[in-house]
Amino acid sequence: MGISDRKEREREELRDRILVAAKALFLEKGFEKTSIRNIADRIEYSPGIIYHYFRDKNEIFHALHQGGFLQLMERMKVLTSVRNPMERLKAMGSIYVEFALENPDMYDLMFIKEAPIDHVFNSEHDQWKEGGGTFNYLRSTIDDCIREGHFSGHDSEALSYLIWSTVHGMVSLSIRKRCEVVLPIRQDKIVVDGLEEFFKILDRL
């Protein structure tokens, strides 16, 4: 049936347009301040139509959420070419921070915003599994470092969490504007500077 094929295609097209509009608006004005009517306006449809493609506003959030993980994972792919595990670990940190600073709103969406957890985490084929995959990759990289004699006396899982937290902490304080006041001068450089200090520490472990 050619017709239902086209219908299916058109359906997906509109779904995509909703997502594109929603993403643009979320990144423009934030999740909370973007209304269903705003999204509908932008794609020149009535608000109601959106509920034929997403159960509610959170499901739109969820869809974008998944896209963010795909983006981040894409960037992580170059790490396979870094053989030295300590170098790989540091490169991972750089990529993570770079991604966060270049896509602050997407990062916010993925790691900071309090999302209706049911929607974000409960579904089966969830990209958080991939997010977890990224975490597991961090863990296995750290395991590799341990095998090479680094981080002796550490628990790899807790250490992984610590290291993830360190980069997350720096970018999230920056994104949520908690350093502008405390560090009035070097606002924009502080995350990169902090990461540098972090690398200095890692080099000694």
Added chain:
Amino acid sequence: MGISDRKEREREELRDRILVAAKALFLEKGFEKTSIRNIADRIEYSPGIIYHYFRDKNEIFHALHQGGFLQLMERMKVLTSVRNPMERLKAMGSIYVEFALENPDMYDLMFIKEAPIDHVFNSEHDQWKEGGGTFNYLRSTIDDCIREGHFSGHDSEALSYLIWSTVHGMVSLSIRKRCEVVLPIRQDKIVVDGLEEFFKILDRL
């Protein structure tokens, strides 16, 4: 004038009741989901009254925000009795994490939530100055550590930011429920475990 004294007292009493109600509701259902009408209901006044005590909803947020910093600073006072700067630094981390885990919603309010920055930071006699004071105390503690031969080759400001970020990262990932999925088993222990790993690292610097 006894009468205007009483009036002043009554005014402050009602202001307090609004704050108490708002805090309870914020911690119950979150900032976004708490409405002015909810707060008014709880104190058995009409919604309009709240605008005679606070310019808008954000100013209520702001008032609570300040209270949080006072609480945290209160806890930090015991640190003056810890002479060894490295021990003081670690104790500071413990207090910070303890405060965050015991008052997750207040911590959220203080360090995670995106607040209307104008209100939160622009006022003169702002508790963020005290928050900044806490950060400066961290910095001076780290300076003390450096004077004792620790952290050689590090920039103290960037290092302070890094260390703050580390503890902030751990508690904020926990508060915003990003570890439940990645670390399904040790959810509640992971922050404390991570802090332990952090201390192990600090002991070597």
Added chain:
DNA sequence: AAAAGTAATTAAACAGTGTTTAAAAAGTCT
């Protein structure tokens, strides 16, 4: 004690929100 003046409090309205409903329009099939 009664009138005047001031401060505290409210009801009502405005423009916006997410979401649901039933009706209308458009497209497809017999």
Added chain:
DNA sequence: AGACTTTTTAAACACTGTTTAATTACTTTT
């Protein structure tokens, strides 16, 4: 061309933060 589906919409519901003018309560003055 008429019956049947799907897509789309307008309208409504119960909320939201905030502002306004009106009302009530209280204090001061006469």
